[in-house]
Amino acid sequence: MAELVRVLILGGTSEAVALARRLASEPRLAVTTSLAGRTLAPTAPPGAVRRGGFGGAAGLAKYLYARRIDAVVDATHPYAARMSANAAAACGDAGVARLMLHRPPWPRRPEDRWIEVADGTAAATALPAHGRRVFLAIGRDGLAPFAARADTWFLARLIDPPTAPLPLARCEVIRGRGPFAVEDELALMRAHRIDVVVSKNSGGTATFAKIEAARTLGLPVVMIARPPPTPGESVATVDAAVAWVRNLIASCDA
Numbered sequence: 001m002a003e004l005v006r007v008l009i010l011g012g013t014s015e016a017v018a019l020a021r022r023l024a025s026e027p028r029l030a031v032t033t034s035l036a037g038r039t040l041a042p043t044a045p046p047g048a049v050r051r052g053g054f055g056g057a058a059g060l061a062k063y064l065y066a067r068r069i070d071a072v073v074d075a076t077h078p079y080a081a082r083m084s085a086n087a088a089a090a091c092g093d094a095g096v097a098r099l100m101l102h103r104p105p106w107p108r109r110p111e112d113r114w115i116e117v118a119d120g121t122a123a124a125t126a127l128p129a130h131g132r133r134v135f136l137a138i139g140r141d142g143l144a145p146f147a148a149r150a151d152t153w154f155l156a157r158l159i160d161p162p163t164a165p166l167p168l169a170r171c172e173v174i175r176g177r178g179p180f181a182v183e184d185e186l187a188l189m190r191a192h193r194i195d196v197v198v199s200k201n202s203g204g205t206a207t208f209a210k211i212e213a214a215r216t217l218g219l220p221v222v223m224i225a226r227p228p229p230t231p232g233e234s235v236a237t238v239d240a241a242v243a244w245v246r247n248l249i250a251s252c253d254a
């Protein structure tokens with residue numbers, strides 16, 4: 001009987017869940033999805049799931065070896081740069097095939113009022129020129145640079161309730177998990193008299209509504225740039241990742 005092909009999906013995105021669903025019906029595959037364990041109730045992918053960090057690149061390399069993993073699909077969020085770098089190093093050390101599945105960024109339209117900045121610190125510095133009532137839609141991590149903006153009121157949207165006070169002098173926390181609808185984002189921004197949005201360029205559809213709402217309202221968006229891409233083979237769609245895994249199975253048979 002042909003050997004099982006073991007694939008580890010590094011998750012934390014809707015694409016990772018979609019990929020696990022697509023691969024669940026492949027008879028030759030044993031798929032495990034790895035989650036960082038940051039959200040309380042993540043969408044559960046089919047197949048085996050593990051949670052929590054590996055202990056850096058060395059820990060991941062050990063895991064790959066111990067579990068006899070044949071391939072890693074890094075389907076982490078485009079801003080999860082440390083995990084992607086660790087995956088590159090660990091797969092290199094362990095001689096394991098690796099593919100990145102990263103959705104493309106949202107393209108900027110001529111009517112968009114984006115202020116593109118390198119990181120959260122640059123975003124916090126840029127804010128006063130654009131407004132004092134800010135929709136901060138970047139998740140739970142990366143809020144620290146905005147602590148310096150005591151002159152600014154923030155509407156911070158998080159998936160889970162915060163376990164400690166946020167490092168923001170003046171803020172209101174709301175909870176929400178995508179996908180979001182444009183009408184709801186418009187209503188939210190109007191109700192809170194938002195005058196500027198801070199966002200990452202995450203790409204995909206689930207969180208795009210805030211960008212479309214800002215466009216409709218003519219609001220500026222301080223857009224935090226993506227980290228530099230991790231070297232290696234990369235695809236932008238779940239279909240392409242499925243094709244890559246199927247090729248891998250075929251090459252294991254050859």
Ligand code: NAP
Pocket residue numbers: 010011012013034035036038051052053054055056057059060075076077079080081082083084086138139141200
């Ligand atoms: P990160 O800074 O790149 O990674 C920090 C550490 O978290 C990694 O070194 C690793 O710990 C652990 N980790 C991250 N992803 C993991 C995974 N899929 N499985 C096991 N351990 C993982 O990552 P992050 O930006 O904090 O993101 C954490 C998770 O949230 C990722 O899975 C990502 O896909 C998801 N996410 C991130 C964002 C974002 O804006 N950054 C948005 C939505 C979802 P060890 O070194 O101990 O292995």
